[in-house]
Amino acid sequence: MRRKPGLLVPLEISILEASLILRSRGAAEFHGFLIAKEVKKQEAARRLTAHGTLYKALDRLEKAGLLESRWEDPGIAAQEHRPRRRLYQTTTAGEKALAQALASQPDGQPQLRPRRTNV
Template identity: 50%
Template sequence: MARRREGRLFDLEVDILAAGMELQRTDGDFYGFALAKRIAERNEAVALTAYGTLYKALARMNEAGLLESAWEDAALAEAVGRPRRRLYRVTGAGELAYRAELAAREPAPVTRPKAAFA
């Protein structure tokens, strides 16, 4: 696994935050499969992110306070005949980390020395 630089996010974490904020604006809470589909759509990928990788990143980000999560109501899941989903939300800290990471990834502006006029 790549080593994390202090205060920086991995590419997958940036993708999770971006896709999560999009889903949150339209659907409120989001769950892993919907998140994986949105990441694939955003990246124009043929395959979804490996679920083991995705869920480990979600747990790590939840622990770091970038996401918050809760289990869906069991009765709701049972009513539609599927297992409960773990629902996620991007926190304020997650939005700030996302914006900071994008700013850190922007290339530095090129400055040219001013010509000396004689």
């Protein structure tokens, strides 16, 4: 099934929303695993978004200009004895696209809604 150009799918909306939540907490940039954890937390999902699905969505968002990415300074990664991270950041276009997507949702609620609650 082909998607309409310019339309955000639910996962992309979740990624952009989670990135803004992280930014409000002081993390302006995020890497794949971090955003997967944040999306899982916000949606109260059982498991993290699949590798292929997540990185394909990040790739799509970046190509659409809604995210931008850079590779972390190798010195920092070496200092912490871990591989380099690819750090993403939501662009102004990304914020606008998210606002539009949320406004066009039937219930029009600009908040992440848990799919499941742990009661």
